[in-house]
Amino acid sequence: MGSLTARYRHTSLTPFPSSTFALPLLKLALTVLAFLSPAAAGDLYNLVYKGCANQSFPGGAAAYGQALAALSSSLTARAATSEFYKTTASSANGGQSLFGLFQCRGDLSSSDCSACVSRLLPMWPSLCGYAAAARVQLSGCYALYQVSGFPQISGTQMLYKTCGSGGGGGDFEVNRDTAFSQLQSGVAGGQGFYTTSYGSIYTMAQCEGDLSNGDCTDCVAQAVQKSEVECGGATSGQIYLDKCYISYSYYANGVTSAGSGGGGNGVLDVSFAGMVLTFYISEEGDLCAWFQIKLMIVDCFSVIRANREDSGHSGGRGSRGGFSDHLLVVCQEFDEKER
Known part of the structure; x- marks a missing residue:
């Protein structure tokens, strides 16, 4: 970027x-x-959620520290030039390898992305200890690691949700559904990060960086469905699935910031x-x-x-x-x- x-x-x-x-x-x-x-x-660095495995890292604290340091170094080096990157690293003696990745929100500058990743990576051990896998989501970026062979989950499994209070009233749900429809169309058009607004509703979606267009479209569609079930008529919501997330907000006086994933x-x-x-x-x-x-x-x-x-x-x-x-x-x- x-x-x-x-x-x-x-x-x-x-x-x-x-x-x-x-x-x-x-x-x-x-x-x-x-x-x-x-x-x-500073809200780029706000903690949204954390996910820590119940299993401990095999090999003990020393092996964990070496492998995590190697992985963090590799991710940090790429954060200045990439908004998404994944790699595998292991300790110097060839012990347990770690897979890891980071992704920044699609509207962040290169410097903000780098700063967000640098702020996040030290949170892994502080929030999750010696866990065999961890995922931390900030407002501006997220990063995860897991030991080789760690059990995988469905890309559309919900990891976290948050829903606002109250209802928009009037045509809120109609406008929200229209905004969701525009959001899904934008994603289907090949935009892994897309924002749009309709009426007083602002929406955003982002898929994991290497997700295919078809899988991204399906993931966002699943997230939209889950938001309607989980959040009902709430005026705002965020739905985080394993491979994508969406958010929407209602502005009573009209949307004050809007975007499009299409360049300009x-x-x-x-x-x-x-x-x-x-x-x-x-x-x-x-x-x-x-x-x-x-x-x-x-x-x-x-x-x-x-x-x-x-x-x-x-x-x-x-x-x-x-x-x-x-x-x-x-x-x-x-x-x-x-x-």
Whole structure:
């Protein structure tokens, strides 16, 4: 996966600011973008679930440590250039071999993928001890290992589920089913990672990296069926099968981020003082996953005004009108420079 590149254009909604005013605005927009970018979010490393075998690693702790170190080293080395990789490693004395793999979410940059895998691999022993097999799923990636000869399971066996609370009401289930249908069509079109939205429903699916198109399509279809049974009318859900997973979310005010597995540029609009800066975020390379990022429109002057009003009503502490501390600091610095 290639590196992210960004460029901008502007569209005047009101008379365009002077050059002395526009440059600080551009710097401000880039700074705010850095704070709000999903790539910078720590939730890539959130633990979703772990699966640990009941059997212990044959050969004891020393053999386990050597084999795991060799496997981890091999996986880490490939995480900087691949979003999916599997291999087999063994200890230096030719003892018990370990099969292992990792896969990153299809919309991650190379650097985020590498960081996610590096964060995950040390979790194997800390979460599962000397288990003969382990699988750890983070929000941004997953990795597993198992000793040679470990019993295999069906690729469509459910490993983990999580369902939101409450129901969407109205046409929620109809819209969800339509989004699921679009998701399955996208996967059937040869996209191992695919996201789409319909109405207020956002959905995502990903198959294991070397799964055939037919097996991927079948796996996602099974995951969709299981989500309808397991989660019913819940407004969100994640279904993890052995070879694929899906997720869906309901946004009452409309989907704020959506994508497609088919290649292209992401678009981000950020508005400041009547000037709209549109950032095109693309991934370059032969194996690129397309994603689109939509963020809320941010008006820095509203942030500053809200903070001043809140400070006047709360003894100077300021509730910041619900804005983050990072955004407030950036806007205050901008405000001081412009005075």
